[in-house]
Amino acid sequence: MIMALLPIIIAVMTAAFIAQTGASALCDDGWTAYGSSCYFSDDKTQMHWAEGTNYCQAHGGAYITTIQSEGEFLFLQDMCRRLFKNDRNNFFYLGATDEEIEGIWRWYTDNSLVNEGYHNWSPGQPNARVNENCAVLWGPNDYTWHDHFCNENAYVICEKPGLKRPEVVG
């Protein structure tokens, strides 16, 4: 029975593999693809938000990750969960700030308004504190978003555009 099903199983797995890889960018070693971007993080290095922008820039011209869709959020949430397994007592900077105008959150990569696109603030967040001007993926709330201090040591995930996979002609 299993042997009879084997060609079907292989065909389904191959189709799933092609569907998955066809949607993802090509990334350098150590980077993980999602959509057209590549992402990098580690569980050793913590830094202030401004240091994070330099840290990512120094990694191939990347930036602190921005989130444009639920799918991208779920991918990053999963990445954070994997990095720390059962420990949620940590947080990761996001590339969004309301430093310029209190309460007006913008992605620093293109100045677009966070709340006009996909966003996933924790309940009651951002809580509009004038000294909390950087967005984070907040571990204790399963990496939904908080406003937080910009000068605390936090983890960062860097994002950069991936290389497009060559079209397979055939």
Ligand SMILES: [Ca+2]
């Ligand atoms: Ca992004």
Ligand SMILES: [Ca+2]
């Ligand atoms: Ca603020």
